[in-house]
Amino acid sequence: MTCMMQAGLWAATQVSMDHPPTGPPSQDDFSEVLTQVHEGFELGTLAGPAFAWLRRSLGLAEEDYQAALGPGGPYLQFLSTSKSKASFFLSHDQRFFLKTQGRREVQVLLAHLPRYVQHLQRHPHSLLARLLGVHSLRVDRGKKTYFIIMQSVFYPPGRISERYDIKGCEVSRWVEPAPEGSPLVLVLKDLNFQGKTINLGPQRSWFLRQMELDTTFLRELNVLDYSLLMAFQCLHEDERGLGSSLIFRTARSVEGAQSPEESEAQNRRLLPDTPNALHILDGPEQRYFLGVVDLATVYGLRKRLEHLWKTLRYPSRTFSTVSPARYARRLCQWVEAHTE
Known part of the structure; x- marks a missing residue:
């Protein structure tokens, strides 16, 4: 094929x-x-x-x-x-x-x-x-x-050490990690991330705001069950603290505003001079690959019935099939709780 x-x-x-x-x-x-x-x-x-x-x-x-x-x-x-x-x-x-x-x-x-x-x-x-x-x-x-x-959110893939698919819930959100030394590349899930955080430093506020803007848009489309993809890559010593060398690269994004006021309204940021810059944020010690995927599930009758069934089956646990408003709010809360 x-x-x-x-x-x-x-x-x-x-x-x-x-x-x-x-x-x-x-x-x-x-x-x-x-x-x-x-x-x-x-x-x-x-x-x-x-x-x-x-x-x-x-x-x-x-x-x-x-x-x-x-x-x-x-x-x-x-x-x-x-x-x-x-x-x-x-x-x-x-x-x-x-x-x-x-x-x-x-x-x-x-x-x-x-x-x-x-x-x-x-x-x-x-x-x-x-x-x-x-x-x-x-x-x-x-x-x-x-x-x-x-x-691809995970590009360029060299030196990426961990990959995650995050939905902000618990049910069916664990993947058995590959054995140490295995060449198998797995995308882990929410429960695998317990006890860990994303250290974005000064870029955290931008990230939280953009997650709010994007999930609000998806909520307006009546969409749910999307994921935040994350991957980590350790920065080399000579790559750390390069915030001052970032370039405001409008030509590599969709056409947009020029003035500072318009840029603030659009929540623009300084993009790193690297391939796939739109999905890359550099923290003090790690480079993060971040992107929201799977945007095609709407909250119709089938998903409403699935929500009812899961509510009865998992009365005290969180699961992915909830209303778009609740889904968006919960994922943003997960991001806020797991970033610093």
């Missing part, structure tokens, strides 16, 4: 290179569907012009995007501790993350896409994972498989 994905994405990206966006996406751009027929399969590109504009706004060159996702090297299979049946892949350079999604989840993402783009325009340094493409793959006229492409 990955070989078909690579060939299809190469051709799909070529379309956006041949017809680059000339301005912000229109309503038609958000609803456009392009189907390209290849030998043995079809690849669909949903809202292609809108995503092409978003990638350009993020400073991502289409040539680099095409080279990373095309046939230049094999995708890496990502072993997830998630309960979902989704498949996870990384591009060969580990810069981009691919995940299969259900049809309903894709519909939710596309319905929210205009507001998602607006949120990134208002808050260019948002912690929300950057969604870069939504596609479908059909093999031999079979059932469509949908998948999304995101900028």
Whole structure:
């Protein structure tokens, strides 16, 4: 399947290179569907012009995007501790993350896409994972498989020592750690993080404020069950205390304000001069990779019934299926309690 994905994405990206966006996406751009027929399969590109504009706004060159996702090297299979049946892949350079999604989840993402783009325009340094493409793959006229492409939060991966997926609750939030010396890379969960803190130093206030802004936005979309991804990397001695050398890099974010007042309203910060700067915060001794992912679960009838069932089964424990308002508030409280 990955070989078909690579060939299809190469051709799909070529379309956006041949017809680059000339301005912000229109309503038609958000609803456009392009189907390209290849030998043995079809690849669909949903809202292609809108995503092409978003990638350009993020400073991502289409040539680099095409080279990373095309046939230049094999995708890496990502072993997830998630309960979902989704498949996870990384591009060969580990810069981009691919995940299969259900049809309903894709519909939710596309319905929210205009507001998602607006949120990134208002808050260019948002912690929300950057969604870069939504596609479908059909093999031999079979059932469509949908998948999304995101900028990987855990990039560049070198020297990362720990990875976590945080939801701010207890039920099913423990992963058995890999044995010492094992090459297996696991993403741990809330209960694995007990007794630990994130030491952000002076960047803590920015982080708390941005979490509040992003979770408020997701609450307004009636979304829940998203995660805060975290990873840690020890800073070398010569990397510590480099706050004075940070650069205010607006060109690498979504287009935004210029004045100090507008920058404050958008909650901008000084970005480190490093790849993936939007998801990286440096503390006094550690570099933190931080991003909010999984934005496609809405609080509909199914989730309300699941909430009722879990309330009866786990009367004194916290679980993920709660109202969007409570979910947002609880995750922000977890962040405040575990940062310094």
